[in-house]
Amino acid sequence: MTPRQRLIAALKHQEADRVPRDLGGPVTGIHRDAYDRLKILLGIDEPTEIFDLKQQLASCSEAVLQALGIDTRFLDSGSRAGEGLEISEDEQYFGYRDEWGIEWRMPKAKPLYYDMVNHPLAGLSAEDLAHYDFPPLARADAPHIAELGERARELYEGTDYALVAFGPGRFFEFAWYLRGFENYMMDMVLDEHFLNRLLDVMLEHSMADWEAQLSAVGPYVQVVQMADDLGHQGGPMMSLELYRKYIKPRQKELIAFVRERTDAFMFLHSCGSIRQFLPDFIEVGIDIINPVQPGAADMDAQALKSEFGDRLSFWGGIDTQRVLPEGTPEEVAEETRRVVEILGHGGGYVLNSVHNIQADVPAENVVAMYGAETQ
Secondary structure, eight states, X not given: OOHHHHHHHHHTTOOOSSOOBOOOSSSSOBBHHHHHHHHHHHTOOOOOOEEETTTTEEOXXXXXXXXXXXXXXXXXXXXXTTTTOOOEEOSXXXXXXXXXXXXXXXXXSSOSOOEEOOOTTTTOOHHHHTTSOOOOOOOTTXXXXXXXXXXXXXXXXXXOOEEEEEOOOOTTHHHHHHHOHHHXXXXXXXXXXXXXXXXXXXXXXXXXXXXXXXXXXTTTOSEEEEEOOOBOSSSBSSOHHHIIIIIHHHHHHHHHHHHTTOOOEEEEEOOSOOGGGHHHHHHHTOOEEEOOOTTSTTOOHHHHHHHHTTTOEEEEEEOTTXXXXXXXXXXXXXXXXXXXXXXXXXXXXXXXXXXXXOTTOOHHHHHHHHHGGGO
């Protein structure tokens, strides 16, 4: 089977010749430090480029992807992280302000990631939102969209890889970045008017972004990814009632909008304990759930596969909290085979780590994870 055929078969809940493998997107990628060590182990001598500034994710080269047998190719426009941003620097931090007004800093002493240091909507009222300087809506005629479409066409026509696009859809996570976590949680109960206005802005921008992206890549892409973390280690971030009041209607509208523009499978990244939301995710049109976090409450792989495996595909599942950073290569391979046996039974599984491969993961363990089936 070709990589594209392999992925499509798996997502149609059919067993392929092997489980498809993924690496390289904003929620399925690899930190630059781990990537640098991986290149050394693989004997690949290339410079490392960063495509996600905040998370410091490496842009995976074709040589690395081929060495690991990766079946997917993440679609980005080829622009480098930080283009158009003014990166500031003082004695302690690197920093920048993004287009939404959020400020991010990364410590020089341990430069792993950028963390947010402000919430620009924290002190505003619903009326203030009408005057806030939100970024302009995405446009299909933007230069990077043409670049993205050309890359998608070249990959689709010139290779057999499965193509993956990523775009917005964070009605909880990014909205609280703007508002502040505590404020958002209180708004759900105390200021419904403000929250609805803010989430409508999120929906408008998300639709414009997907309209622009899919005008270029819609005919070529096999998977479209969105992300919105609705769980933590011990449970959901909110009640099912509040999710259904604020998040679900907008998810449903956005996914229907996307589905009108592409036949791709719908992928939702949502960290933590999200078991209670899965029936609703299915209802709004999600085909694939990621990252399938095994250390979180109610996220046992066997239980999820038994209950939802006929309606959802699973993407991820290899533990990045303990097994990948702390296990031996043999332990990583053993855990990978266990997860593949459970989640890959009858199809419906794509091999990847739980969220991005972090900076502390040994290169030998990355190779062990992707090579476990053949060992």
